[in-house]
Amino acid sequence: SVPDELQAPAAGVMAKHGAALAAQAGKLDALAASLPDGDVVRGQQVFRSTKAGCTACHAIGYLGGDYGPDLSKVGAIRTTRDLLEAIVLPAASLVRSYEPSQVTKTNGEVVFGLLRNETSDELVVAVAPGQSVRVPRTDVARVEPVAFSPMPAGYDQTLTRQELADVITYLKSCQ
DSSP: OOOHHHHHHHHHHHHHHHHHHHHHHHHHHHHHHHOOOOOHHHHHHHHHSTTTOGGGTOEETTEEOSSSOOOTTHHHHOOHHHHHHHHHOGGGSOOTTOOEEEEEETTSOEEEEEEEEEOSSEEEEEEETTEEEEEEGGGEEEEEEOSSOSSOSOHHHHSOHHHHHHHHHHHHHOO
16 A cells, blocks of 8 residues: 555646546547548558658568567557557557667666667667667666657658558558
């Protein structure tokens, strides 16, 4: 149980968190309602475009990067709402083994990225698509999870409503 002196501050934090979640849900509901019907072929073009940049990090089939999760079967395991949330608010839910970490070195330097390999001798941290940093264990002061995604937020601003609908329709077809 929570000590009496912490109950009021904890309730305040929980209320703020609940309000933030409600605001996010409202934003997603409004956005979902404003999307036109999508097209699979156009969605594939958006996914592969430099404007969206999805293939820099994500693969579908044999095309694309491996910095983010493989999306070849994402349509079978994610709802349309899940996909919209992942695109617009990528930090809302992170895929296991793609949770970012912050590695603080003994000299104070910080390395942010995805832990790709841990041995007794070193950590391998993917810091960007195609870029990894090796950190010897003797240089590691601490490793901590972080609560934000390496995937940029704001694709609802970068992409048009039609492009967003198209890419979601394409991803739903990936099964």
